[in-house]
Amino acid sequence: MTGLASMRPTLVGIAAAFATGLVIATPWFVAEGNMRLMIEIFAVFAFAQGWNFLAGYVGIMSFGQQLFIGLGAYFLFLASNWTGANPFLILPLSFVFSALFAAAISPFVFRLRDAYLAISIWVVAEIVRLFISQRDALGSVSGLPLVATREMERSLVATSSFYYAGALALISVFGLYYLSISRLGLALAAVRDNEGTASAIGINVWWTRFFGFVLGSGFTGAAGAVYYMSVFHVEPGGAFDPNWMVVMLFIVIIGGVGTVEGPIIGTAIYFLFRAWFAGTGNLYLMLLGSAAVLVMLISPRGIWGVVKSKSGVDLLGARHASGLEAAAKKSRTIS
Amino acid sequence: MAPVVSVEGLTRRFGAITVADDLSFAVGSGECLGIIGPNGAGKTSVFNMLAGAIRPHAGRIFLDGRDITETSQHARTLLGLGRTYQVPQPFGLLTAFENVLAAATFSRRSRGEEAEVARSVLVRTGLAARADVPAGSLPLLDRKRLELARAMALKPRVLLLDEIAGGLTEAEVVQLVALIGALKPDLAIVWIEHVTHALSAVADRILAINFGSRIAEGTPAEVMAHPAVLEVYMGTVLDVAPRG
Numbered sequence: 350m351t352g353l354a355s356m357r358p359t360l361v362g363i364a365a366a367f368a369t370g371l372v373i374a375t376p377w378f379v380a381e382g383n384m385r386l387m388i389e390i391f392a393v394f395a396f397a398q399g400w401n402f403l404a405g406y407v408g409i410m411s412f413g414q415q416l417f418i419g420l421g422a423y424f425l426f427l428a429s430n431w432t433g434a435n436p437f438l439i440l441p442l443s444f445v446f447s448a449l450f451a452a453a454i455s456p457f458v459f460r461l462r463d464a465y466l467a468i469s470i471w472v473v474a475e476i477v478r479l480f481i482s483q484r485d486a487l488g489s490v491s492g493l494p495l496v497a498t499r500e501m502e503r504s505l506v507a508t509s510s511f512y513y514a515g516a517l518a519l520i521s522v523f524g525l526y527y528l529s530i531s532r533l534g535l536a537l538a539a540v541r542d543n544e545g546t547a548s549a550i551g552i553n554v555w556w557t558r559f560f561g562f563v564l565g566s567g568f569t570g571a572a573g574a575v576y577y578m579s580v581f582h583v584e585p586g587g588a589f590d591p592n593w594m595v596v597m598l599f600i601v602i603i604g605g606v607g608t609v610e611g612p613i614i615g616t617a618i619y620f621l622f623r624a625w626f627a628g629t630g631n632l633y634l635m636l637l638g639s640a641a642v643l644v645m646l647i648s649p650r651g652i653w654g655v656v657k658s659k660s661g662v663d664l665l666g667a668r669h670a671s672g673l674e675a676a677a678k679k680s681r682t683i684s
Numbered sequence: 685m686a687p688v689v690s691v692e693g694l695t696r697r698f699g700a701i702t703v704a705d706d707l708s709f710a711v712g713s714g715e716c717l718g719i720i721g722p723n724g725a726g727k728t729s730v731f732n733m734l735a736g737a738i739r740p741h742a743g744r745i746f747l748d749g750r751d752i753t754e755t756s757q758h759a760r761t762l763l764g765l766g767r768t769y770q771v772p773q774p775f776g777l778l779t780a781f782e783n784v785l786a787a788a789t790f791s792r793r794s795r796g797e798e799a800e801v802a803r804s805v806l807v808r809t810g811l812a813a814r815a816d817v818p819a820g821s822l823p824l825l826d827r828k829r830l831e832l833a834r835a836m837a838l839k840p841r842v843l844l845l846d847e848i849a850g851g852l853t854e855a856e857v858v859q860l861v862a863l864i865g866a867l868k869p870d871l872a873i874v875w876i877e878h879v880t881h882a883l884s885a886v887a888d889r890i891l892a893i894n895f896g897s898r899i900a901e902g903t904p905a906e907v908m909a910h911p912a913v914l915e916v917y918m919g920t921v922l923d924v925a926p927r928g
């Protein structure tokens with residue numbers, strides 16, 4: 350048991366290598382149409398994992414993460430259209446831009462707590478959406494096309510987008526796992542659980558929260574850029590749509606907040622629901638809502654939370670095993 | 685010998701309540717100062733000021749002769765201050781081991797051997813068998829043990845203990861006294877405690893406060909026999925007895 354626990358980072362590493370190989374091989378086996386669906390699934394999964402990271406690992410509840418989806422997408426479109434640069438090359442800058450924007454608003458939103466903080470980021474999202482909607486240079490309400498991809502070869506665009514989306518998904522699983530067991534992950538968890546005690550053991554709480562917020566929001570920005578790059582068009586009403594927030598909440602709550610595995614389950618359920626019921630209009634939204642409420646009533650820690658506590662299986666949890674309990678049990682049976 | 689930690693003229697009010705009224709004391713390495721006083725006297729508030737969780741309205745706080753009155757809480761920990769909370773404040777979702785590991789890691793005084801330090805502290809505080817249980821689901825007594833374990837894992841130079849003996853059995857009190865006695869030679873300890881026989885066994889001096897001001901100070905025997913202390917404690921006993 351202890352042996353397995355201490356080997357876990359290595360086992361996860363093997364799984365990560367295998368998954369990376371799978372992503373790299375996919376374009377050779379999967380038709381372009383299916384690849385498009387996979388890009389969408391991976392990007393939405395990354396949105397959800399970005400929010401899960403903030404809510405479950407950093408302890409920042411934000412109801413405005415659509416802000417960063419939109420910012421990442423708009424940065425990519427504008428930077429590429431204005432400079433003529435290849436969007437695939439400048440995409441990582443969407444992470445940087447969104448992260449910088451998060452850093453810039455932190456001093457203001459961090460003055461607020463809990464629900465006020467959550468809403469304040471939503472307010473910022475609405476302000477940015479209105480700002481863009483009223484400026485022709487930014488495409489106003491009808492949005493922007495991605496000019497550079499028009500001259501590129503279709504299959505190259507699809508493959509490149511898929512690799513970026515695959516990278517997002519891999520980071521959402523394995524990056525989050527390794528981050529959570531790292532020194533930074535431990536500091537974030539401490540701040541999440543008890544800010545006063547975190548200070549008392551030498552953690553700079555403000556900077557730790559700041560770093561978590563900037564990292565998570567930057568990641569969401571990169572995911573937003575990938576999502577809209579793959580559809581070649583962005584408009585403020587879609588990119589800054591609060592419904593993105595509903596999707597993230599649904600996926601994370603139903604799967605299990607604060608776990609790597611939960612949003613994987615949540616994303617699968619979300620896309621299955623969509624495939625089966627999307628044609629049913631309002632009924633579909635009511636189904637999503639009822640499913641989330643049902644799961645919350647049964648287990649506030651989501652489906653994976655139940656599975657984990659019932660089965661004792663913990664694949665990607667941020668656990669540091671002490672190695673003490675086994676030793677303590679052994680000495681007890683001897684004496 | 686120069687004191688490790690000292691306060692001069694510490695004063696703080698919460699509205700009409702005075703929790704520290706021109707308090708001064710100093711504690712050297714290898715020394716233990718006990719603090720007693722009735723509930724609400726301001727003992728925990730003094731710790732909150734020492735640790736940097738709240739600011740005094742007047743007075744200075746020194747660590748190794750350096751004025752830390754304006755120093756932030758986490759920076760004081762890095763300078764060597766470690767505290768326990770009277771009401772346990774663990775990282776609830778983290779295991780006992782992770783709680784202590786975090787303390788060993790972020791106090792930066794156990795570089796390269798954080799896990800070993802965390803394990804040894806858990807063994808010494810009797811938490812080894814509970815090491816991998818989330819702290820939030822530990823019973824109260826274990827959460828109190830975890831307070832001491834976490835503070836020890838900081839490897840502090842000044843250890844602030846806030847009522848850690850309450851609720852222990854007599855045998856456990858004996859163990860606790862032995863543990864703190866073993867820590868004492870390398871640290872300056874300030875210990876707030878109602879279990880006065882435990883405190884008297886370790887403390888070199890005791891400071892008695894009421895309404896934030898000093899009512900007596902001296903050796904444990906002197907303070908326990910001091911008329912002002914007897915009056916306050918008899919008073920509380922008489923206040924409480926008819927209700928109980």
Ligand SMILES: Nc1ncnc2c1ncn2[C@@H]1O[C@H](COP(=O)(O)OP(=O)(O)O)[C@@H](O)[C@H]1O
Binds near residue numbers: 724
């Ligand atoms: N943050 C605070 N805000 C307002 N009042 C406080 C605060 N902290 C302590 N007090 C009050 O100060 C008084 C002293 O509290 P405390 O220092 O906890 O006493 P003790 O530890 O001696 O029992 C109590 O009346 C308490 O209610």
Ligand SMILES: [Mg+2]
Binds near residue numbers: 770
């Ligand atoms: Mg107290």
